[in-house]
Amino acid sequence: MSRTAPVRSLRAWLQRLSADGRLAVARPGIGLKHEAAAVANRLDGTRATLFPRPGGGEGTIVSGLVSSRAWMAEALGTTxxxxxxxxxxxxxxxxxxxxxxxxxxxxxxxxxxxxxxxxxxxxxxxxxxxxxxxxxxxxxxxxxxxxxxxxxxxxxxxxxxxxxxxxxxxxxxxxxxxxxxxxxxxxxxxxxxxxxxxxxxxxxxxxxxxxxxxxxxxxxxxxxxxxxxxxxxxxxxxxxxxxxxxxxxxxxxxxxxxxxxxxxxxxxxxxxxxxxxxxxxxxxxxxxxxxxxGGGLEHLLLGAIPREATILAALRRSFPGVEDVHLSLGGVGRYHLYVKLRKTQDGEGKNVLLGAFAAHYDIKHAVVVDTDVDIHDPQEVEWAVATRFQADRDLVVVAEAQGSKLDPSARDGVGAKMGLDATVPVGAPPMKFKRIAVPGQAEMDLAAVIDPAADWRAAAGLTHG
Missing domain, CATH: 2.30.110.10 (Electron Transport, Fmn-binding Protein; Chain A)
Structure with missing residues (x-):
């Protein structure tokens, strides 16, 4: 992934977005009450939106400026x-x-x-x-x-x-x-x-x-x-x-x-x-x-990324095997944390879970996985829970803990925290948790082996019917 020069003004960023089709311009006069927000939500994560003369008056609104991690990284000149x-x-x-x-x-x-x-x-x-x-x-x-x-x-x-x-x-x-x-x-x-x-x-x-x-x-x-x-x-x-x-x-x-x-x-x-x-x-x-x-991708990501940085730094001070953390969008960028751990001894996953809860009070549910799991892919994390976690052995529950006051299921911000240790036991036989893989799959050049113009009947030798 290539780096680009950072931007230092809103207008410079809008110009960057516009240059490659990531900025949609609405018709003038979009309503200020709900209508502009509705349009922005429909385009959330795909394009930023500019609203000229909203409500029939003067001025301009823009929304969706940083509604993806890739956009935020680009704006800062990183990957x-x-x-x-x-x-x-x-x-x-x-x-x-x-x-x-x-x-x-x-x-x-x-x-x-x-x-x-x-x-x-x-x-x-x-x-x-x-x-x-x-x-x-x-x-x-x-x-x-x-x-x-x-x-x-x-x-x-x-x-x-x-x-x-x-x-x-x-x-x-x-x-x-x-x-x-x-x-x-x-x-x-x-x-x-x-x-x-x-x-x-x-x-x-x-x-x-x-x-x-x-x-x-x-x-x-x-x-x-x-x-x-x-x-x-x-x-x-x-x-x-x-x-x-x-x-x-x-x-x-x-x-x-x-x-x-x-x-x-x-x-x-x-x-x-x-x-x-x-x-x-x-x-x-x-x-x-x-x-x-409120509640859109821009809102969630602006909260998630700095929290990830804070939590990662806090965990690494005590657990050098922690390689990465991710606050999932399904957990509104605050409540669900995934941790990638290079585990060296049994029990370490549970300690990491407790450290995660201490790192930020917003964390409600946390999952620790091994380094072969992509924590930015919810399906990968769910797979690890499905195949490496047993509730009677790997579950951590902390009752009556401080959490988010905006969590409607909590009692004025007080509620339970749950941690799932979905890591492989250190002494497990090598093949027991070995992930299946097809040799050469990742390196395969599909353009070299797929003929997009081919007729399937002719290719299969079906000359009749």
Whole structure:
């Protein structure tokens, strides 16, 4: 698989997709309520989609930018088989960004009379979503005391012309917010919509508090990310971004937000959430609004790839025989983990399973297989379970463990974890688990042996009837 040059802006990536037929352009005027999302879902994983003048107004929406692993690898200038390792190296060696005095993200400025739904083509996605959502915005927050930033994709509901309801989970953004709220002030933030694939993927990195994910984006493409300072606060944002919404998460304020279609392909419930007060909106000329449809491939892959990198690094620290990990799409890119292990002693598979559960709380079901199994092929993993696993001997169950709060089968995120050790016993006779194979099959040149123009009757010697 060949490498290509990395891209460093959304527009450069759209040009790359368009050049070889991977970008579909919808007719102008596609509806903002459900219709754009429906089209995007129909093309999910095959083509990205551009929607000119959606809803009959101004603006442009794009969706499906990174809806395959191969596309993501291409955008970063690497190969699909090296993608997780590439991300792991970038997360471990961030590259400081480069601040510029200005950039395309601030070509047009709105400071007064802001009405987000008049300025931007914000769509309503799934059937029971509570209204228009910014689903692909990077929420960049800044600790006022240290200047350290954090980047995350948070679901953002347009709840008033200049107010946004935000689901802030108990992670790094929340840590910054609690510190600001305790000091009696709001948390400076910027909601950035329309960035390059590296910024999107970097935003999902699982790193310690105090690491700015924008620096990981630089390493992913091999050059420092150009940033600019917001006009109304100290947050730094990608200079090539399409849209920047500047504001503050208000202290001591909570308002209803949700429901919203989430990655498990169920709805996140309605509850009182944090509120962002918008102070300014800046954007490029003719900005492009990025939409991620909840539960689609783009949503799942952006969560899966960084988690794979984190889990792989955590497992290898204790188990050097772990060669690869994969979060399957059937497990919504979060809950089902497959691990490839070069096992050296019996019992090691079970230890790896326990390590996987500890590596990330989202993991619900895990399967460990041998190195002859392709963990990126669900049929291969199922075959290993069918032929190398016995439930009374190889099953691990952990009750009452922390999991995902978005798993509807869990009790507020508490549930069971199940591990399946589908590896071959170390001392098994060589032929007992030997996979069948036809010599020369992989190397066979089918074009040299198949005649596409042949008539089957004549070839079989059937001259009559």
């Amino acid at each position: 699909e088989d090296a993608l997780v390792a590439h991300f792991t190296r970038a997360a471990a060696d961030p590259m400081p960004w480069r601040e510029l005095p200005g950039g395309p993200a601030q070509e047009v400025v709105h400071r007064h009379g802001i009405d987000l739904l008049k300025l931007l083509p914000v769509p309503t996605l799934n059937e029971h979503d509570s209204g228009p959502y910014i689903s692909a915005g990077l929420m960049i927050s800044r600790d006022a005391e240290t200047g350290v930033q954090n980047v995350a994709i948070l679901r953002c509901q347009i709840s008033a012309p200049d107010r946004i309801g935000v689901l802030v989970l108990p992670r790094h953004t929340d840590s910054f917010y609690r510190k600001a709220e305790a000091a009696g002030r709001g948390l400076e933030v910027a909601l950035v919509v329309g960035v390059d694939p590296a910024c999107l993927l970097a935003s999902q990195a699982i790193v310690p508090l105090g690491h700015d994910e924008l620096e990981i984006a630089g390493t992913l493409t091999g050059a420092p990310l150009d940033v600019v300072r917001c006009l109304t606060n100290g947050v730094r944002v990608p200079a090539e971004a399409e849209i920047v919404i500047e504001g503050r998460l208000l202290p001591e304020v909570r308002e209803p937000e949700g429901p919203f279609g989430e990655f498990p392909q169920y709805y996140g419930e309605r509850a009182k959430r944090h509120v962002m007060q918008v102070d300014a909106v800046t954007h490029r000329e003719a900005p492009i609004f990025h939409m991620i449809v």
